[in-house]
Amino acid sequence: MNRPAILLTTAALALGTLVPATVGGPAAAAPPAGGAAYASAPGPLGTTVEHSHPEVLSVRGAGVYRIGASLASLTRNGHVGWTAPGCDGVVHTGVTGSWAGVLLLAFRNGRLVEVGTATAPPRSPAGASVGMSFDELEAIYGRRGSLIRNDAGDAEAYLVRVGSRVELFTGHPIRPGVGYFQVGPASFVERNFRQGPSC
Helix, strand or coil: CCHHHHHHHHHHHHHHHHHHHHCCCHHHHCCCCCCCCCCCCCCCCCCECCCCCCCECECCEECCEECCCEHHHHHHCCCEEEEEECCCCEEEEEECHHHCCCEEEEEECCEEEEEEECCECCECCCCCCCCCCHHHHHHHHHHHEEEEECCCCCCEEEEEEECCEEEEEEECCCCCCEEEEEEEECCCHHHHHHHCCCC
16 A cells, blocks of 8 residues: 555544544534534444534535645645655645544645545535435436445445536445545546546
8 A cells, every 4th residue: 555545544534533633623513603512424334523614515615625725825824734755746645633643634735625524413415424325325316426436446335426526425344334525526536436546
């Protein structure tokens, strides 16, 4: 396994198991104005993360983390918490604020090309999230989505196309169900799943 894959796997596992402890600060401690705290995904697989912002991660991104956004601009405005340079012009980052510990980003040549999460919420606009089974995704998306395998044939994911962008739900390495949900251009997100990172 190459270094970027190890980094992403480690980050996804860390988010999936440590998020309740890392987002317990003041911003996440209180329920959003006018309502109760958000619930986790159905069943024991969901990881509850309470937010005071919209819970939706779409192919456009989430909050200020919009596909195509500039890494320099997000950094300058205090929205990037850490960076991990990869290869071929790809940089992986964490985020700040109420999304900290929830979203991971990937930039290629300084532009945001992937937003991902190992927690629930956020959910897709259709209501899909980490912790669900592929059968539940099929029930939500029907003919709009499909179960795919990578080129090596050793991993499967659920793919939903929205124009030139995708929602991709990949399995968890330890437990059944969706372990990671990511969005972005098919040329980056889907290609990386099918072929693996280029270095």
